[in-house]
Every structure is written in structure tokens, then in C-alpha cells.
Amino acid sequence: MNVLVINAGSSSLKYRLLNVERQEVLAKGICERVGSQEAFHKHGLDDNERVIDAQMADHDEAMALVLESLTHGPTAAVSSLDEIDAIGHRIVQGGKYFDRSVLIDDDVIAKIDELAELAPLHNGAALMGIRACQKHMPGKPMVAVFDTSFFQTLPPKAYMYPLPYELYEKYAIRKYGAHGTSHRYISERAASFLDEPLEDLKLITCHIGNGCSMSAIDHGVAVDTSMGLTPLDGLMMGTRCGAIDPAIVPFVMEHENLTGAEVNDLMNKKSGLLGISGISNDLRSVREASENGDERAMLAYDMYSNSIKKYIGQYIAVMGGVDAIVLTAGVGENCDKMRRMIFSGLQPLGIKIDLEKNKERGGERLISTDDSEVQIMIIPTDEEYMIARDTFDIVHEKIGVEGGVFVD
Ligand SMILES: Nc1ncnc2c1ncn2[C@@H]1O[C@H](COP(=O)(O)OP(=O)(O)O)[C@@H](O)[C@H]1O
Ligand SMILES: CC(=O)OP(=O)(O)O
Ligand SMILES: [Mg+2]
Numbered sequence: 001m002n003v004l005v006i007n008a009g010s011s012s013l014k015y016r017l018l019n020v021e022r023q024e025v026l027a028k029g030i031c032e033r034v035g036s037q038e039a040f041h042k043h044g045l046d047d048n049e050r051v052i053d054a055q056m057a058d059h060d061e062a063m064a065l066v067l068e069s070l071t072h073g074p075t076a077a078v079s080s081l082d083e084i085d086a087i088g089h090r091i092v093q094g095g096k097y098f099d100r101s102v103l104i105d106d107d108v109i110a111k112i113d114e115l116a117e118l119a120p121l122h123n124g125a126a127l128m129g130i131r132a133c134q135k136h137m138p139g140k141p142m143v144a145v146f147d148t149s150f151f152q153t154l155p156p157k158a159y160m161y162p163l164p165y166e167l168y169e170k171y172a173i174r175k176y177g178a179h180g181t182s183h184r185y186i187s188e189r190a191a192s193f194l195d196e197p198l199e200d201l202k203l204i205t206c207h208i209g210n211g212c213s214m215s216a217i218d219h220g221v222a223v224d225t226s227m228g229l230t231p232l233d234g235l236m237m238g239t240r241c242g243a244i245d246p247a248i249v250p251f252v253m254e255h256e257n258l259t260g261a262e263v264n265d266l267m268n269k270k271s272g273l274l275g276i277s278g279i280s281n282d283l284r285s286v287r288e289a290s291e292n293g294d295e296r297a298m299l300a301y302d303m304y305s306n307s308i309k310k311y312i313g314q315y316i317a318v319m320g321g322v323d324a325i326v327l328t329a330g331v332g333e334n335c336d337k338m339r340r341m342i343f344s345g346l347q348p349l350g351i352k353i354d355l356e357k358n359k360e361r362g363g364e365r366l367i368s369t370d371d372s373e374v375q376i377m378i379i380p381t382d383e384e385y386m387i388a389r390d391t392f393d394i395v396h397e398k399i400g401v402e403g404g405v406f407v408d
Pocket of ligand 1: 330
């Protein structure tokens with residue numbers, strides 16, 4: 001079975017085409033800066049990657065480019081779209097409706113649409129991906145894999161907000177979390193790397209990219225996470241502010257003469273690293289500026305690492321200890337300086353980073369000292385693999401498309 005995985009981000013569209021029986025990646029790529037003048041499309045396997053300058057006004061146009069490059073010209077991986085058997089889509093917000101991955105039908109599409117206000121940067125983009133696949137590959141089975149479903153195990157004391165209870169009853173206002181597919185993957189991989197059952201471990205998982213979230217996974221069960229009703233809550237991020245005093249919202253509305261939607265936009269798109277540094281949402285640019293003495297870039301860097309450090313403390317308290325802290329995503333996997341800052345000063349908690357190991361590059365690895373009571377690990381995330389796995393399982397079970405068994 002050939003499964004196409006679509007991971008639509010706010011400004012990007014990542015994809016991967018896999019053959020399940022052969023466990024082979026046939027093609028992969030990313031469209032970045034979708035909707036801007038600087039949009040580009042990277043397509044191909046690691047040793048044969050091409051960067052194609054391309055204009056794409058939105059995710060619909062990006063999808064058309066992706067499907068074209070999968071089937072035509074020097075980048076083709078299959079001779080026609082008929083060779084794609086199923087499609088798996090990453091959906092950030094599944095809200096109260098979805099506690100697992102599901103086959104996509106009209107009702108599922110309507111619910112993803114309804115939930116778009118709870119993931120303003122993501123669900124709309126994912127819907128464009130779904131609709132483009134319906135247009136170009138009508139009738140092909142599609143599966144929705146939700147970022148939120150992994151956190152459906154949270155206890156009420158973690159997912160409820162101390163607001164009037166009626167708001168929960170009326171609108172299902174509660175914490176849903178996000179990045180669950182990534183947290184699920186890195187927790188499974190971390191247990192396997194440590195050669196211990198996941199059920200025996202207390203883990204803190206940190207997905208630190210453009211979007212950032214952390215979770216407490218106690219004996220294999222997610223018990224808390226930093227993102228909330230929407231992916232705006234929790235940690236400071238590339239363009240998102242994370243948790244702030246809620247009274248700031250009406251204050252800014254009044255003093256800046258903004259609507260609720262405009263403040264929401266300001267907190268989602270103009271805050272975080274970008275808002276504080278005034279330079280970029282990309283940590284690489286903020287790092288460079290801070291090393292050149294830019295004070296606001298230094299402040300942004302400090303605030304970002306401090307925000308992560310505080311959640312480590314919280315989650316140790318929530319679980320009554322921690323065996324391993326697992327880092328992933330663009331920053332977690334690549335930025336040694338940020339990792340050094342996050343873990344500095346945590347020795348009294350039994351958490352000791354090895355500064356030499358921290359500088360090394362590689363795949364799954366430990367960066368704590370040999371005598372650290374808590375292991376610090378880097379596990380490169382693989383949301384696409386998890387989405388392909390769920391897609392295969394569901395399509396196989398529900399419609400019985402012929403195919404091999406998806407083995408790890
Ligand atoms: N070498 C690096 N040093 C510092 N930051 C990096 C590095 N490589 C990637 N990043 C950061 O990772 C972010 C993207 O992470 P990623 O997980 O791909 O994000 P998302 O999926 O949220 O778009 C970039 O914005 C950049 O800040
Ligand atoms: C939920 C979320 O923030 O996703 P991403 O990191 O891909 O933007
Ligand atoms: Mg991401």
C-alpha cells in the first residue's frame with residue numbers, strides 16, 4: 001500500500017509518500033513560506049533533493065505542486081496518482097469530537113471546519129489539503145490524525161480551566177493540547193532507546209520548534225500538557241506568546257482599540273520570539289543577533305529558555321519525579337545553545353547536561369552526564385511515520401485495502 005502523508009502547517013506543507021510493505025520512503029518534501037513572495041518547494045530524498053522556486057498563494061496551490069512533482073518530470077516517484085492508495089492528514093485540532101484517528105467523510109470534514117477557530121493557524125490549511133486531495137484523487141480513502149487525541153487521557157484537574165463551569169458545558173472550553181502525534185512518537189522511541197517499558201517511566205517530552213509544547217507522560221499516560229484550548233497556550237514560541245496574564249487581552253483591546261480577533265492575531269502571529277526580538281520568529285536569526293549584542297534578541301532568547309525551564313519544574317511536581325526529559329523538533333533537535341540554557345542550574349534536581357555531548361550532532365542520543373539522575377535525550381520527531389501507521393491501520397481495518405503489515 002502506498003500512503004501519502006500530508007502535514008499542513010501554518011505556513012508550510014510537509015509531505016511523504018511511503019510504500020508500507022517495503023517500508024520504503026518513495027518521496028518527501030516541503031513547501032515553505034506558503035503564501036509569501038519567498039515561497040519555495042524542496043522535493044526529494046536526502047541524497048537527491050531539489051529546491052524549486054515556486055509561487056503558491058495558499059495550501060491549495062501548494063498541494064497542486066506537490067502532486068505534480070510526485071507524478072511528473074525528474075522528481076516523479078509514481079507514474080500516476082492512481083498508485084497512491086490512501087492519504088493521511090495531520091489535523092491539529094480534534095476538540096471534543098475525536099479521541100483517535102478516523103476515516104475522513106463529510107461529517108469529519110464539517111467537524112474539522114467547525115473546530116478551525118480553535119486552531120486558527122492550522123485546521124484551515126489542513127482542510128485545503130483534504131479538499132485538494134478530493135479534487136485530484138476522488139474516492140481515495142483518507143484518514144485524519146489529530147494532534148489532540150493523545151491528550152484525551154488528561155485528568156479533569158489538568159484539562160479544566162477555573163472558569164464558570166457552564167462555559168465548559170456550553171462550549172466545551174477545556175485544554176485539548178496539540179503536537180500529540182509527536183509526543184506519542186518520542187515517548188515510545190525514548191522508552192525503546194532506554195530499553196525500558198513505557199509503562200515504567202515518568203517522562204517530560206518537549207516539542208520545541210516554531211510551535212512549542214511540553215507534556216508530562218506518567219507510566220505511558222499523558223497527564224498534562226502545555227498547549228490549551230488552542231495551540232496558543234503554554235510556552236513562548238516563534239510567533240505565539242504562550243501563557244500570559246489573561247487580563248492583558250481586554251487591556252490591549254481597549255488601549256489599542258482592537259477587536260478580540262485582532263488581539264488573537266497579535267498573540268498568534270506577532271508575539272513570541274518575533275514580538276520580543278523584532279527580528280524573526282526563527283531562532284537561528286535571533287541567536288545570531290543576540291551573539292552580535294542585540295539586547296532584545298538576548299532577552300527573547302532568555303525568556304524562551306526560561307519558559308521551558310519552568311514547565312520542567314511543574315511537571316516534575318505533577319508526576320512526583322522524572323526519569324527522562326526528551327527533546328525534539330527544529331530547536332530541540334538542533335540548537336545546542338538553547339539546550340544548554342534550558343538545563344543550566346538544574347543540577348539540584350538531579351538533571352545534569354553533558355556540554356560536550358550536547359554539541360555533537362546525530363539522531364537519537366543522550367546528552368546527560370553519566371552521573372545525571374535524570375536522562376536528557378534527543379529524539380528526532382517523526383509525525384509523518386505515525387500518521388502513515390495510523391492511516392494504514394485504519395484503511396486496512398475499515399476498508400480492507402490489500403497491503404502488508406506495518407511493522408516497526
Ligand atoms: N540549527 C538550528 N538552530 C536554532 N534553531 C533552529 C535550528 N534549526 C531549526 N531551528 C528552529 O526550528 C524552527 C522550526 O522547527 P520545526 O519543528 O520545523 O517547526 P514547525 O513544525 O513548528 O514549523 C525554526 O523556526 C528555527 O527556529
Ligand atoms: C500545533 C502546532 O503548533 O503545530 P506546529 O508546531 O506544526 O506549528
Ligand atoms: Mg511542526
